[in-house]
Amino acid sequence: xxxxxxxxxxxxxxVDALNNVSLKINDGDFAFVVGSSxxxxxxxxxxxxxxxxxxxxxxxxxxYNLGKLKKRKIPEFRRTxxxxxxxxxLIPSMxxxxxxAFVLRVIDAPLKYIRKRxxxxxxxxGLHSKTNSYPDELSGGEKQRVAIARALVxxxxxxxxxxxxxNIDPELSYEIVELLKGINDQGTTIxxxxxxxxxxxxxxxxxxxxxxxxxxxxxxISGVDEVLxxxxxxxxMAEAAADTGNIVxxxxxxxxxxxxxxxxxxxxxSEQ
Amino acid sequence: xxxxxxxYLANQGIENIWKNKMMAFATFxxxxxxxxxxxxxxxxYFNMNSMILGLGNQNEIAVYLDPATESARVQEIQSELEGLxxxxxxxxxxxxxxxxxxQNQIQQGKAIFDYIDSYEFMPDGFKVTVVSNDHIEDxxxxxxxxxEVQSASSSPQVAExxxxxxxxxxxxxxxxxxxxxxxxxxxISNTTKASVFARREEIQIMKYVGATNSxxxxxFFVEGMVTGFFAxxxxxxxxxxxxxxxxxxxxxxxxxMRAFGVGSIIPFDRIQLWVALAYLVVGSxxxxxxxxxxxxxxxxx
Numbered sequence: 001x002x003x004x005x006x007x008x009x010x011x012x013x014x015v016d017a018l019n020n021v022s023l024k025i026n027d028g029d030f031a032f033v034v035g036s037s038x039x040x041x042x043x044x045x046x047x048x049x050x051x052x053x054x055x056x057x058x059x060x061x062x063x064y065n066l067g068k069l070k071k072r073k074i075p076e077f078r079r080t081x082x083x084x085x086x087x088x089x090l091i092p093s094m095x096x097x098x099x100x101a102f103v104l105r106v107i108d109a110p111l112k113y114i115r116k117r118x119x120x121x122x123x124x125x126g127l128h129s130k131t132n133s134y135p136d137e138l139s140g141g142e143k144q145r146v147a148i149a150r151a152l153v154x155x156x157x158x159x160x161x162x163x164x165x166x167n168i169d170p171e172l173s174y175e176i177v178e179l180l181k182g183i184n185d186q187g188t189t190i191x192x193x194x195x196x197x198x199x200x201x202x203x204x205x206x207x208x209x210x211x212x213x214x215x216x217x218x219x220x221i222s223g224v225d226e227v228l229x230x231x232x233x234x235x236x237m238a239e240a241a242a243d244t245g246n247i248v249x250x251x252x253x254x255x256x257x258x259x260x261x262x263x264x265x266x267x268x269x270s271e272q
Numbered sequence: 273x274x275x276x277x278x279x280y281l282a283n284q285g286i287e288n289i290w291k292n293k294m295m296a297f298a299t300f301x302x303x304x305x306x307x308x309x310x311x312x313x314x315x316x317y318f319n320m321n322s323m324i325l326g327l328g329n330q331n332e333i334a335v336y337l338d339p340a341t342e343s344a345r346v347q348e349i350q351s352e353l354e355g356l357x358x359x360x361x362x363x364x365x366x367x368x369x370x371x372x373x374x375q376n377q378i379q380q381g382k383a384i385f386d387y388i389d390s391y392e393f394m395p396d397g398f399k400v401t402v403v404s405n406d407h408i409e410d411x412x413x414x415x416x417x418x419x420e421v422q423s424a425s426s427s428p429q430v431a432e433x434x435x436x437x438x439x440x441x442x443x444x445x446x447x448x449x450x451x452x453x454x455x456x457x458x459x460i461s462n463t464t465k466a467s468v469f470a471r472r473e474e475i476q477i478m479k480y481v482g483a484t485n486s487x488x489x490x491x492f493f494v495e496g497m498v499t500g501f502f503a504x505x506x507x508x509x510x511x512x513x514x515x516x517x518x519x520x521x522x523x524x525x526x527x528x529m530r531a532f533g534v535g536s537i538i539p540f541d542r543i544q545l546w547v548a549l550a551y552l553v554v555g556s557x558x559x560x561x562x563x564x565x566x567x568x569x570x571x572x573x
Contacts, residue, residue: 076482078482102481150481154482
């Protein structure tokens, strides 16, 4: 569970990165955090990782009050989380197996358990054939799968994914989110930061939009894959503007006559 | 931490040397050069010190007894002298020997000895060498305090000069060793920093997955220690080869030995154990601590 209560962060340079933000993400939720560059997304991630402290307010993650968390307790806290970064952050000198097993080494897990658990999560992310490969030998999508397996291996309560699709091909992005969704279905809370609005539109769910250090939108929207009731679709079509020929759905998403999404609208719509 | 956990981290440290072999080699070279610079200076200083002490040992106390002293008492006095703390050797010079030496020393006017029919007027004497030239004056005074001793004299100027020389040499040597140590520490610190910097992301990843500082530092510690140990071993073998060569040349040439006394240049066999220990321990410690201290900057995430 993640809870921010009236959290503000002001950097020493005087920049207000977050301004009186309150937010609650319950266990088992899947939430997208969207927003443009400099909106405060990275600051929020840093707060949740206990990389920085809030200037004011209370940050609680997995039952840890981060403002009161002692330095020596940070490793213990971080073991309740899994992180997935845009740049994968795999250790280049370690194989896929070693990168993932490393997390269990950190918590001094028994060797027997490591030998059982690591191949299991590798198979979950579909990389069984790459077990002994080094990160340099993997594609971007495969590296991110390793990063997800690493985040998952410790069976964390919460996975924070910071732009996990930022460095991979668009078609693979969907696979990565599908993977995270699958993990979420098993009960793990997922917080995914992204600026790829089409992904958000595609999958739907809870969308939190941060702009100028404030949460300007926090709603659940339906994904495009969701099958709309006939009458709703008919109503949407009926409401479409006759002059454009586009279909405007009730959540303001627009579908062009050829079934695509107008690019011009991709950065606007759904979270507004 | 479990033993298996420590074994894993120690293995990681050793594997890291191979995985980061270029940086490990750079660290090895810097440590080797530093150890040689400091070790070489220290050995030079010890030898200078030993040579000055060798010179000092050639300083002696001339002791003359009252000519009337009975021969039994002369023997007792010899035992007393030998029993003194700072006395190294006591050489008895009999009246007769003193007389003969005097005859040999006088080149002109040897005819005077035609008028002397006995050496009985000569005093019995001792040539006393001391353990520490620094205390030669005290020892001279002690000897002078024996009732039958007519005179006990040494050369306090020589002792004073040698003391001063040793003080100056020591100061210069300490300054050079300290300066070299500082330069070495800076070189080592920069090299280990560069080595750790190249792996800063690795350290950050470890922090993000919940590794404790000791978990992160242990492989670096082991890696630095092993590199430092090999640098120490390398420094020892280079020192061994160079020292023995120089020693052999000096032995063959012989001038220094004659000037400063046999044994004033320390043979390597006598110090090799200490040199090896110093190189290995200092190399390992500096290597290990250098690595660990350099991780500090990157560990706070």
